Amino acid sequence: MADVWELDSEGIEERVAFRAQVRDLVWRETKRRMRFLGFSEHEGPATPNALAPTSAAAKAVHLMYLEVATEVGDAARELAVDAATRAGRAGASYADLGDASGITRQAARKRWPEAVGTHWALYLLTGKSHPHGMAVQVLRSSSKAIETGRTAVDEGALTKDGAVGAVVINAAREAVWACYFDDGTCALEEITLPDDLQNVPAPGEEGHNDWLYRWEQHITRLL
Template sequence: MDDVWEFHGHALKEQAAFQAQVRDLVWRETKRRMSFLGFSEQEGPATPDALAATSAAAKAVHLTYLEVATEAGAAAKELATEAATHAGRAAATYADLGEAAGISRQAARKRWPEAVGTHWALYLLTGKNRPHGMAVQVLRSSSKAIETGRTAVDEGALAQDGAVAAVVVNAAREAVWACYFNDGAYAPEEITLPEDLQSVPGPGQEGHSDWMHRWEQHITRLP
């Protein structure tokens, strides 16, 4: 069994080394910007604290260092948001994002509210008289997926093989919206799926075909 303390110590050393690299990057950019002080990159102070603490030069250096560090933080934040968004599109959950970022699932949801669920699967059940077909589309917003599903079901009544029901599934494979064509009202009607249909296995996963069959059976039993 691996020594957990040794592993933890190794991780801390890696973090310290990475932080040192970031500090070096920020300091090198600060020195590059210090030409207004009359210093070249080679002639300038070796560290941010190398000048007299109360000198005008020290003030200028530290303000420039702050400027660069702030820009670096903003760039890192932007990179993190981009990475979280791409991970969400690859079906990562907020628990996954939180673990990667060292924060809680709730904090990850608050920090990147649009990351998870940025791709939405729209399932359409087709076949007017006897549902028998299935169509799947992937969209990048829940509102677009719902709008597309509702429109497909509304227009499906005019075609023999049109859509008779729709379900929108988020990146966590949860059914977040569903509707079917209500023959009595002659219009799409939003419904809440039973609990056993709210979790949707992904294509190729065990249970995906069974879920589609049970969804079809549920829709055919509706009035």
């Protein structure tokens, strides 16, 4: 986040001018809506504070102003979500998003949990009995990865070589969702993996094959 004291005078003037443009936009839209308050097109106060502070008209105008300002804030948040998502797809990190929006990396991750890391790995454990097989898919959203994993395990119960377990891993190589097919209840069971399976080494990294083996053993014990 840029410190306001580190900005040159031109940068400060640009920010002040931008905020003035936003205020002007909110006020112009408020005046446009004043017809709902009984004002004609050319009537109404020239500024938000032109009316007597305690008058009923001032109350109505200020509430209308608040309504418009809230809508602007909602629209800005929607634009920020879209911008953060597109930045993440372009390779921006949560630290980058935090710097751009004036918040910490952790706050950026919490605000836009799916912005960074559009590649979500879905690991499927296949086959009814040992040795199990393994299948990996890469998807562009966590919801799609989870939906695909849930469907695969649900349908896997119908075939000998179908999926019996699934786990979704985010771009930070963290397990964010897991499940297996419980033959006892004949239903998919969502589970939380133990701590030693939460972090997943990337393919090719030391420990990746060991993680796959331990995850397979964990699911096998549940079947």
